[in-house]
Amino acid sequence: xxxxxxxxxxxxxxxxxxxxxxxxxxxxxxxxxxxxxxxxxxxxxxxxxxxxxxxxxxxxxxxxxxxxxxxxxxxxxxxxxxxxxxxxxxxxxxxxxxxxxxxxxxxxxxxxxxxxxxxxxxxxxxxxxxxxxxxxxxxxxxxxxxxxxxxxxxxxxxxxxxxxxxxxxxxxxxxxxxxxxxxxxxxxxxxxxxxxxxxxxxxxxxxxxxxxxxxxxxxxxxxxxxxxxxxxxxxxxxxxxxxxxxxxxxxxxxxxxxxxxxxxxxxxxxxxxxxxxxxxxxxxxxxxxxxxxxxxxxxxxxxxxxxxxxxxxxxxxxxxxxxxxxxxxxxxxxxxxxxxxxxxxxxxxxxxxxxxxxxxxxxxxxxxxxxxxxxxxxxxxxxxxxxxxxxxxxxxxxxxxx
Numbered sequence: 189x190x191x192x193x194x195x196x197x198x199x200x201x202x203x204x205x206x207x208x209x210x211x212x213x214x215x216x217x218x219x220x221x222x223x224x225x226x227x228x229x230x231x232x233x234x235x236x237x238x239x240x241x242x243x244x245x246x247x248x249x250x251x252x253x254x255x256x257x258x259x260x261x262x263x264x265x266x267x268x269x270x271x272x273x274x275x276x277x278x279x280x281x282x283x284x285x286x287x288x289x290x291x292x293x294x295x296x297x298x299x300x301x302x303x304x305x306x307x308x309x310x311x312x313x314x315x316x317x318x319x320x321x322x323x324x325x326x327x328x329x330x331x332x333x334x335x336x337x338x339x340x341x342x343x344x345x346x347x348x349x350x351x352x353x354x355x356x357x358x359x360x361x362x363x364x365x366x367x368x369x370x371x372x373x374x375x376x377x378x379x380x381x382x383x384x385x386x387x388x389x390x391x392x393x394x395x396x397x398x399x400x401x402x403x404x405x406x407x408x409x410x411x412x413x414x415x416x417x418x419x420x421x422x423x424x425x426x427x428x429x430x431x432x433x434x435x436x437x438x439x440x441x442x443x444x445x446x447x448x449x450x451x452x453x454x455x456x457x458x459x460x461x462x463x464x465x466x467x468x469x470x471x472x473x474x475x476x477x478x479x480x481x482x483x484x485x486x487x488x489x490x491x492x493x494x495x496x497x498x499x500x501x502x503x504x505x506x507x508x509x510x511x512x513x514x515x516x517x518x519x520x521x522x523x524x525x526x527x528x529x530x531x532x533x534x535x536x537x538x539x540x541x542x543x544x545x546x547x548x549x550x551x552x553x554x555x556x557x558x559x560x561x562x563x564x565x566x567x568x569x570x571x572x573x574x575x576x577x578x579x580x581x582x583x584x585x586x587x588x589x590x
Contacts, residue, residue, distance in 0.1 A: 238570035260562035294336035359401025379405035475516035486516035502533035524554035
């Protein structure tokens with residue numbers, strides 16, 4: 189039976205086979221290197237089984253001496269201006285200000301007051317939560333450039349205020365948007381700019397906030413060092429949190445990142461401990477719409493759902509998901525991620541119809557987040573090979589798979 193997936197869209201297994209043959213490694217040898225059977229790897233390469241765990245992807249990437257981004261087909265395909273749900277955002281101005289200037293090397297532009305720029309950043313944050321990337325690409329270039337001016341030329345306290353805004357604009361704004369758009373290199377640069385600002389500020393909590401942005405600038409299956417050291421970063425931030433609400437939120441998000449790092453290493457108990465600590469931190473904070481990275485009870489539930497999926501425990505994942513009050517998630521994207529993880533869990537239980545239903549709901553909330561996620565693309569391509577239905581084929585078409 190021929191695959192319904194268009195020849196122009198490569199499955200993860202095809203990328204693994206190409207890398208394996210380029211390295212001159214046999215199926216049996218590669219399977220042995222990652223602790224799997226030859227038949228398992230053969231099914232992956234031939235598209236008869238999907239690869240949906242970051243742990244396995246990371247192990248294969250290490251054995252083949254390639255990046256996980258390559259195996260996942262990242263950066264994402266060019267966003268097609270005439271394809272439904274794939275508007276052609278112009279990233280040139282934002283790319284220029286990130287690559288040609290910096291916190292210590294500002295552009296030659298006039299700068300509005302720090303308080304005015306704070307309100308602009310609030311607009312950016314609102315746009316991110318509503319998946320309005322056009323608004324973000326319009327506002328971010330001037331915002332970041334003018335914050336550079338203040339960090340390089342303004343006296344205190346304006347300079348420190350500008351550095352904090354810059355950490356959020358780059359690490360929690362631009363970097364996340366670029367990840368959603370599949371522009372992983374620009375996401376990494378944004379994270380670096382946030383880190384530079386944090387070093388200039390010299391505050392350990394804000395260093396932690398910047399570290400979170402850097403940790404998630406690249407796909408976690410790459411085992412990027414900024415992600416893998418988050419357990420240590422969280423430990424370093426903990427003595428400085430005091431009774432400051434923002435500091436508790438930063439610490440909590442670092443604990444969740446540490447849980448993901450442990451999970452990717454195959455340390456399920458360590459991941460559970462870190463996630464449990466995050467849940468303990470979230471309980472007294474509740475769910476504040478303006479929290480750093482939406483740290484709160486609901487978002488912890490989303491992360492625990494994802495961690496359970498990654499651990500291969502779909503039933504446990506769905507139990508976590510059912511406890512999440514999605515109304516408390518002030519971001520379309522986080523609601524979409526919850527639905528995406530539920531879809532992955534249903535697929536693990538061979539409930540394709542339920543998986544498609546969850547993905548369609550996620551797509552309505554954040555189409556680009558769904559369409560550019562490599563694991564979701566792999567899942568949809570896999571379901572196409574064994575299932576039918578107009579809903580699945582329509583989703584696949586909108587993702588560029590057929």
